Amino acid sequence: xxxxxxxxxxxxxxxxxxxxxxxxxxxxxxxxxxxxxxxxxxxxxxxxxxxxxxxxxxxxxxxxxxxxxxxxxxxxxxxxxxxxxxxxxxxxxxxxxxxxxxxxxxxxxxxxxxxxxxxxxxxxxxxxxxxxxxxxxxxxxxxxxxxxxxxxxxxxxxxxxxxxxxxxxxxxxxxxxxxxxxxxxxxxxxxxxxxxxxxxxxxxxxxxxxxxxxxxxxxxxxxxxxxxxxxxxxxxxxxxxxxxxxxxxxxxxxxxxxxxxxxxxxxxxxxxxxxxxxxxxxxxxxxxxxxxxxxxxxxxxxxxxxxxxxxxxxxxxxxxxxxxxxxxxxxxxxxxxxxxxxx
Amino acid sequence: xxxxxxxxxxxxxxxxxxxxxxxxxxxxxxxxxxxxxxxxxxxxxxxxxxxxxxxxxxxxxxxxxxxxxxxxxxxxxxxxxxxxxxxxxxxxxxxxxxxxxxxxxx
Ligand SMILES: Cc1cc2nc3c(=O)[nH]c(=O)nc-3n(C[C@H](O)[C@H](O)[C@H](O)COP(=O)(O)OP(=O)(O)OC[C@H]3O[C@@H](n4cnc5c(N)ncnc54)[C@H](O)[C@@H]3O)c2cc1C
Ligand code: FES
Numbered sequence: 099x100x101x102x103x104x105x106x107x108x109x110x111x112x113x114x115x116x117x118x119x120x121x122x123x124x125x126x127x128x129x130x131x132x133x134x135x136x137x138x139x140x141x142x143x144x145x146x147x148x149x150x151x152x153x154x155x156x157x158x159x160x161x162x163x164x165x166x167x168x169x170x171x172x173x174x175x176x177x178x179x180x181x182x183x184x185x186x187x188x189x190x191x192x193x194x195x196x197x198x199x200x201x202x203x204x205x206x207x208x209x210x211x212x213x214x215x216x217x218x219x220x221x222x223x224x225x226x227x228x229x230x231x232x233x234x235x236x237x238x239x240x241x242x243x244x245x246x247x248x249x250x251x252x253x254x255x256x257x258x259x260x261x262x263x264x265x266x267x268x269x270x271x272x273x274x275x276x277x278x279x280x281x282x283x284x285x286x287x288x289x290x291x292x293x294x295x296x297x298x299x300x301x302x303x304x305x306x307x308x309x310x311x312x313x314x315x316x317x318x319x320x321x322x323x324x325x326x327x328x329x330x331x332x333x334x335x336x337x338x339x340x341x342x343x344x345x346x347x348x349x350x351x352x353x354x355x356x357x358x359x360x361x362x363x364x365x366x367x368x369x370x371x372x373x374x375x376x377x378x379x380x381x382x383x384x385x386x387x388x389x390x391x392x393x394x395x396x397x398x399x400x401x402x403x404x405x406x407x408x409x410x411x412x413x414x415x416x417x418x419x420x421x422x423x424x425x426x427x428x429x430x431x432x433x434x435x436x437x438x439x440x441x
Numbered sequence: 442x443x444x445x446x447x448x449x450x451x452x453x454x455x456x457x458x459x460x461x462x463x464x465x466x467x468x469x470x471x472x473x474x475x476x477x478x479x480x481x482x483x484x485x486x487x488x489x490x491x492x493x494x495x496x497x498x499x500x501x502x503x504x505x506x507x508x509x510x511x512x513x514x515x516x517x518x519x520x521x522x523x524x525x526x527x528x529x530x531x532x533x534x535x536x537x538x539x540x541x542x543x544x545x546x547x
Binding site: 147148151226227228229260261262283284285287289313315348349351352 | 480481484486487488489510511513514515516517518519544545547
């Protein structure tokens with residue numbers, strides 16, 4: 099147990115478009131939110147999977163790209179100063195007494211909150227695991243999908259697989275610390291910042307790093323300890339390369355993850371909610387956006403926005419039990435306009 | 442209507458009727474063909490719709506464009522015949538197309 103516990107009214111799990119709009123709806127009702135996402139940026143699927151693709155069914159916007167929608171939402175919630183905790187996955191969620199919850203992330207950040215809003219979409223974005231034999235038993239010992247502390251990799255003989263920015267950035271960062279870094283990628287071209295590619299090539303030319311065109315197809319070793327990797331070259335032949343560490347970087351996929359372990363009623367891996375308050379089987383825990391399930395559910399951004407508004411009304415009752423909820427229009431309400439900073 | 446055959450890793454064949462204009466991925470998903478996940482729904486941003494095009498169909502299906510080639514970096518066991526099935530448009534000329542699905546889509 100390290101660090102201070104962050105005490106707040108609301109924690110939102112996930113920072114996709116639906117979470118972002120929930121910040122707005124909660125903000126209008128004076129509920130401040132902390133937002134947690136495993137990604138390094140807000141926007142969920144829109145920002146991660148299709149930042150440049152057009153969306154045509156956001157009301158009143160003829161067309162907007164995934165990234166532009168995210169940017170506009172961020173602009174809209176600015177007055178409410180949400181606190182983002184990125185690159186962290188919420189692992190634990192437990193009831194704490196009658197009217198609160200304790201949350202903990204994989205990096206150890208802890209929260210105490212009165213309500214929880216799960217806006218986890220299709221699940222948390224997780225690094226793809228190459229379907230190689232023995233890889234699971236090697237994870238955490240010889241196989242890593244991220245680097246938390248460079249120093250942990252000192253004097254290791256490392257194979258880095260992949261051709262994107264993560265592969266190149268880590269190859270460059272670990273070169274010099276590791277005993278040897280070998281980059282393995284299936285082709286000569288990289289989909290990465292040209293500057294990193296040039297740096298990598300210069301190191302290879304200087305004999306300080308290796309680059310092999312090929313694909314890692316086999317892992318050898320035992321008891322979770324990698325001793326060599328079978329690399330299939332362009333000619334189709336597989337040859338072995340001695341190494342003790344593999345870092346595969348093949349992008350991200352969405353996995354439901356810890357959400358399934360929190361004792362909430364699920365239906366086909368989605369969290370069951372009512373359609374009045376979008377509350378789960380546990381009072382004070384809400385689920386909105388792609389992660390929830392109810393009769394007639396449509397996995398659309400627009401539906402998520404609606405769910406956020408109704409959720410916020412009930413959240414208000416929990417956070418301000420003595421106050422009465424009154425519907426106000428942003429057009430005419432002086433108090434809402436003050437909160438939005440337009441008055 | 443063009444017919445497409447998907448052959449699984451273990452040899453199981455699935456023959457489906459596709460419509461010209463849809464993609465080879467969409468035809469698979471619509472007919473519940475296993476082995477094609479298509480997590481991103483055809484946005485060429487997940488590489489979980491990876492297939493191997495049968496040799497005799499490679500000329501007809503053509504070569505991947507740059508964006509697809511980049512995305513193939515995120516697929517497993519990529520070969521000369523690899524394509525992302527969401528990037529192959531079904532046409533009448535592709536009637537009879539045969540593609541193989543990989544053992545695992547990652
Ligand atoms: C290619 C494509 C095109 C689409 N086009 C449209 C369209 O035109 N119109 C439309 O309405 N919808 C469209 N959608 C669907 C739309 O993107 C989703 O409905 C929307 O993103 C759902 O938003 P969300 O906030 O519920 O979840 P998401 O966007 O999935 O975000 C959830 C976030 O939660 C995070 N998370 C999950 N669990 C945890 C955890 N335990 N700890 C930390 N973080 C966690 C994830 O990392 C993720 O960032 C499209 C989707 C795709 C893939
Ligand atoms: S469906 Fe995602 S890349 Fe083809």
